[in-house]
Amino acid sequence: MSTRTLTKTRGGVGERVWRIDGVPKVKGQFLFGSDLWAEEMLWGHTLRSPHPHARIRSIDVSRALATPGVHCVLTADDVPGRKTFGLEFADQPVLAYDRVRFAGEPVAILAAIDPETARQAAGKIVVDYEVLPAVTDMAEALRPDAPRIHDFGNVLRHVRIEHGDPTASADVWVEGYYETGMQDQAFLGPESGLAVPAPDGGVDLYVATQWLHVDREQMAPCLNLPPEKVRLYLAGVGGAFGAREDVSMHIHACMLALRTGKPVKMVYSREESFFGHVHRHPSRIWMRHGATRDGRLVNVYARILLDGGAYASSGAAVLGNAATFATGPYEVPNALIEATRVYTNNPPCGAMRGFGAPQVCFAYESQMDKLARALGMDPIELRLRNAVGPGSVLPTGQVIRGSAPVREVIRRCAQLPMPTDEGDRHPLSLPGGAGNVSRGEGIRRGVGFAVGYKNIAYSGGFDDSAEARVRLFAGPSGPVVEIHTAAAEVGQGLHTVLAQIARTELGVEQVLVRQPDTHVGSAGSTSASRQTMMSGGAVQLACQAVRDELFARVAARAAAAGQALSGEWSLEGGLVLVGGAPVGEVGAYLEPPIEQTRVYHHRRTQPMDARGQGDVHVAFGFAAQRAVVDVDLDLGLVRVVQLAAAHEVGRMLNPQGVTGQVEGGAAIGLGLALMEEIQLEEGRIRNASFTDYLIPTILDMPPVESVVLEDPEPGSPYGVKGVGEMATIVATPAIVAALRDATGRELNRVPVRPDDLIGLSPPASTGPPPPPPAVPGPEPVPHYYGLDTGQQHLMRGN
Amino acid sequence: MIVRAKVNGEWRTADVWPGASLLFMLREHLGLPGSKNACEQGECGSCSVWLDGDLVCSCLVLAAQAHERDVRTVESLAAGERLHPVQEAFLETGAVQCGFCTPGLIVAVADLLAREPAPDEPTVREALSGNLCRCTGYVKILEAVALAADMMRRAAS
Numbered sequence: 001m002s003t004r005t006l007t008k009t010r011g012g013v014g015e016r017v018w019r020i021d022g023v024p025k026v027k028g029q030f031l032f033g034s035d036l037w038a039e040e041m042l043w044g045h046t047l048r049s050p051h052p053h054a055r056i057r058s059i060d061v062s063r064a065l066a067t068p069g070v071h072c073v074l075t076a077d078d079v080p081g082r083k084t085f086g087l088e089f090a091d092q093p094v095l096a097y098d099r100v101r102f103a104g105e106p107v108a109i110l111a112a113i114d115p116e117t118a119r120q121a122a123g124k125i126v127v128d129y130e131v132l133p134a135v136t137d138m139a140e141a142l143r144p145d146a147p148r149i150h151d152f153g154n155v156l157r158h159v160r161i162e163h164g165d166p167t168a169s170a171d172v173w174v175e176g177y178y179e180t181g182m183q184d185q186a187f188l189g190p191e192s193g194l195a196v197p198a199p200d201g202g203v204d205l206y207v208a209t210q211w212l213h214v215d216r217e218q219m220a221p222c223l224n225l226p227p228e229k230v231r232l233y234l235a236g237v238g239g240a241f242g243a244r245e246d247v248s249m250h251i252h253a254c255m256l257a258l259r260t261g262k263p264v265k266m267v268y269s270r271e272e273s274f275f276g277h278v279h280r281h282p283s284r285i286w287m288r289h290g291a292t293r294d295g296r297l298v299n300v301y302a303r304i305l306l307d308g309g310a311y312a313s314s315g316a317a318v319l320g321n322a323a324t325f326a327t328g329p330y331e332v333p334n335a336l337i338e339a340t341r342v343y344t345n346n347p348p349c350g351a352m353r354g355f356g357a358p359q360v361c362f363a364y365e366s367q368m369d370k371l372a373r374a375l376g377m378d379p380i381e382l383r384l385r386n387a388v389g390p391g392s393v394l395p396t397g398q399v400i401r402g403s404a405p406v407r408e409v410i411r412r413c414a415q416l417p418m419p420t421d422e423g424d425r426h427p428l429s430l431p432g433g434a435g436n437v438s439r440g441e442g443i444r445r446g447v448g449f450a451v452g453y454k455n456i457a458y459s460g461g462f463d464d465s466a467e468a469r470v471r472l473f474a475g476p477s478g479p480v481v482e483i484h485t486a487a488a489e490v491g492q493g494l495h496t497v498l499a500q501i502a503r504t505e506l507g508v509e510q511v512l513v514r515q516p517d518t519h520v521g522s523a524g525s526t527s528a529s530r531q532t533m534m535s536g537g538a539v540q541l542a543c544q545a546v547r548d549e550l551f552a553r554v555a556a557r558a559a560a561a562g563q564a565l566s567g568e569w570s571l572e573g574g575l576v577l578v579g580g581a582p583v584g585e586v587g588a589y590l591e592p593p594i595e596q597t598r599v600y601h602h603r604r605t606q607p608m609d610a611r612g613q614g615d616v617h618v619a620f621g622f623a624a625q626r627a628v629v630d631v632d633l634d635l636g637l638v639r640v641v642q643l644a645a646a647h648e649v650g651r652m653l654n655p656q657g658v659t660g661q662v663e664g665g666a667a668i669g670l671g672l673a674l675m676e677e678i679q680l681e682e683g684r685i686r687n688a689s690f691t692d693y694l695i696p697t698i699l700d701m702p703p704v705e706s707v708v709l710e711d712p713e714p715g716s717p718y719g720v721k722g723v724g725e726m727a728t729i730v731a732t733p734a735i736v737a738a739l740r741d742a743t744g745r746e747l748n749r750v751p752v753r754p755d756d757l758i759g760l761s762p763p764a765s766t767g768p769p770p771p772p773p774a775v776p777g778p779e780p781v782p783h784y785y786g787l788d789t790g791q792q793h794l795m796r797g798n
Numbered sequence: 799m800i801v802r803a804k805v806n807g808e809w810r811t812a813d814v815w816p817g818a819s820l821l822f823m824l825r826e827h828l829g830l831p832g833s834k835n836a837c838e839q840g841e842c843g844s845c846s847v848w849l850d851g852d853l854v855c856s857c858l859v860l861a862a863q864a865h866e867r868d869v870r871t872v873e874s875l876a877a878g879e880r881l882h883p884v885q886e887a888f889l890e891t892g893a894v895q896c897g898f899c900t901p902g903l904i905v906a907v908a909d910l911l912a913r914e915p916a917p918d919e920p921t922v923r924e925a926l927s928g929n930l931c932r933c934t935g936y937v938k939i940l941e942a943v944a945l946a947a948d949m950m951r952r953a954a955s
Binding site for chain 1: 832841842873897
């Protein structure tokens with residue numbers, strides 16, 4: 001019997017705790033991918049295509065290879081196995097062969113003793129290109145006479161969702177056309193990793209990524225190695241936001257390491273990073289909303305076009321999201337949604353925080369404001385009147401079964417305090433800020449509001465399960481829990497949350513979270529706002545299995561001593577309690593240590609059928625934001641004065657982490673509203689630097705008033721829902737609504753530029769929506785051509 | 799070429815390419831990867847260090863320019879296990895997410911508070927406008943600066 005005093009376990013679920021990786025991060029000791037180093041390490045370098053579309057006639061690497069300090073130069077001929085890779089379809093060449101399809105596509109790679117030698121040698125590679133006509137406009141790509149980007153055509157996927165009677169009439173109609181630009185994730189830590197050849201002929205790759213196992217699934221066939229010989233370890237990740245879902249330098253570094261027999265490090269420069277990862281799909285969206293005179297939505301038509309650039313990436317799933325969320329978190333009895341994701345010779349697009357939802361949220365929330373004006377109704381009242389709730393039917397026919405406190409989210413956001421105006425304005429707080437361009441003469445304030453939603457976890461029948469291994473052992477100063485998963489910590493704080501879960505489940509304060517690797521089963525991707533639910537769920541299950549075994553050991557020892565224990569079993573402060581009374585110290589039962597591995601699955605979903613119907617999504621997160629802006633009507637400059645945010649998360653496991661996601665997510669939405677766009681000219685990126693591609697600074701980002709609602713999601717561990725993406729989705733339309741309120745202008749394209757605000761540029765315009773393309777069916781097109789999939793294949797194996 | 803500099807209180811030498819930046823020398827020759835390379839153009843502040851006591855972007859300074867001069871990096875701030883108040887404030891307020899901008903921000907905040915112990919919010923915003931962060935939306939960074947200023951004032955009184 002223990003004589004220790006019972007103390008509550010600190011640092012559990014719901015508490016405010018320091019990040020588990022915080023101390024090394026503030027000391028500069030945390031090792032990111034770019035900080036790795038090995039004896040005799042070489043530096044890898046990539047030569048990229050300057051043309052958006054060209055035939056490769058020949059490549060001469062002899063001068064580069066003869067450069068002192070260069071160890072090898074490789075082209076497509078040197079790819080040991082399959083020549084292509086891809087998340088959903090293997091349509092992207094490891095190194096271009098025959099053709100290049102976007103400006104920035106990798107053509108050759110080399111390894112040299114230092115980065116400068118590598119860079120200069122790459123300049124000596126001679127590629128003979130025959131330049132081909134490029135398709136750089138997403139509507140052009142759909143024309144029958146457009147050049148083909150791939151043999152199967154220029155459409156990756158077309159989705160048609162028919163709901164109710166799409167011909168239903170309405171009292172009032174509003175129509176709109178909207179565009180969103182190509183946004184970059186702009187994580188601070190560029191693509192990086194270190195590949196180390198292994199004695200068994202395999203390779204160990206230390207890399208900053210979002211999903212180790214799907215990387216390996218794509219890499220192993222290209223390297224012509226069995227998966228167990230391609231071992232991945234997560235290096236420190238300097239932000240992700242979707243940009244690390246795709247393979248970047250992974251295969252290249254491994255090819256160079258395997259060829260030279262030496263460790264090879266690759267680190268992209270900021271400029272190269274713009275070419276090295278996919279971007280947010282630019283969109284063109286046509287919408288028509290019909291409502292009754294008292295403000296009930298009757299019918300919505302949406303036509304969505306997404307420019308996916310040269311390769312598939314995760315574009316088929318992004319399109320699925322854009323289509324299924326196109327009517328917003330509103331009850332709509334009738335709808336027709338047609339969405340197409342095309343290929344062009346622009347840089348490839350794929351996942352970025354929000355994943356198809358921000359583009360349509362900008363459009364449907366702009367439409368809701370337009371409808372409110374047409375009806376003479378308060379925009380918040382219109383949203384409350386149409387908001388979905390538990391039991392609502394979405395256009396896919398999916399019934400919302402989980403938590404959906406949308407009206408409460410809207411009300412709580414609207415109630416947040418408005419900014420208190422400073423009597424005498426600080427010159428830095430005027431639009432234009434430190435530029436001191438105004439004394440505040442032409443400033444008008446505007447207020448805007450937006451609501452949005454997005455799915456948690458993967459959709460459409462995909463079982464993106466997560467595995468966790470938990471080990472409880474006796475350490476030198478008490479029992480220790482070790483958590484081993486492949487779940488990528490990308491900065492959002494997942495590993496801290498996993499430790500909190502272990503503390504709560506096992507009543508033990510000392511927790512070690514191992515750096516993720518492929519020696520444990522897949523955790524799925526750190527994306528889709530899913531890891532707290534999925535890997536959190538796996539850690540909870542594994543902890544419960546460990547606890548059961550611990551209790552069995554305690555019971556067995558008590559029985560051997562002739563003791564009968566009765567009452568409820570629990571763990572607290574390193575003690576085993578029965579009926580609330582301590583019966584022993586956890587540490588006394590850990591020889592041998594207890595280890596358990598468990599897999600968490602979310603509820604099953606279905607793919608959409610030919611009419612876009614199906615129980616598609618696992619669960620939904622909802623958010624509302626209100627933006628207050630000051631616009632200088634003479635100069636077109638903007639200061640966002642305040643963002644007020646209401647988010648519902650099921651349950652908060654780490655409150656500081658939740659508000660951190662809300663604030664950081666809103667900043668990226670603010671960027672899309674006001675400044676962030678990759679400028680393309682004939683398919684070439686013109687602003688591949690932080691001097692020319694602007695992301696919000698501390699001067700651009702306002703205070704965020706936030707409130708978090710907890711309405712537990714049935715069936716989810718602790719009732720959690722993810723929160724990573726929702727703030728990004730709603731911030732953009734809320735800010736643009738505020739700009740419209742201040743200026744009275746239409747502003748149908750983001751990012752909004754100063755020219756748009758002072759009327760120098762007309763609203764974005766186009767012709768009628770393009771007709772639906774003639775493609776085989778609701779499945780993504782490459783599927784019909786037998787291109788294998790990365791993720792589907794991975795999950796079939798489980 | 800050989801560059802000799804006093805780095806975090808210790809004279810160090812490195813044989814660098816003449817075009818190498820101070821950041822490259824610190825990271826790749828002297829084993830001090832705390833200063834980060836995120837933009838190479840002096841836009842993001844991730845590589846902030848002190849050169850003879852002045853805050854600089856080490857990506858914009860040639861290694862050769864640091865010859866015979868004093869360089870201090872983020873690695874100099876904590877005294878063993880004891881964190882600098884700015885470091886502690888960043889952890890306490892949740893101002894750290896991915897952590898890539900964190901070393902540069904911590905150096906910039908420590909520099910600001912050494913010059914101005916009680917800055918108002920507009921001053922803080924202007925002082926940190928050269929440090930990009932993509933994760934936090936800066937809200938908790940502002941809280942961290944206020945907390946660090948408090949802690950340092952309390953410690954001084």
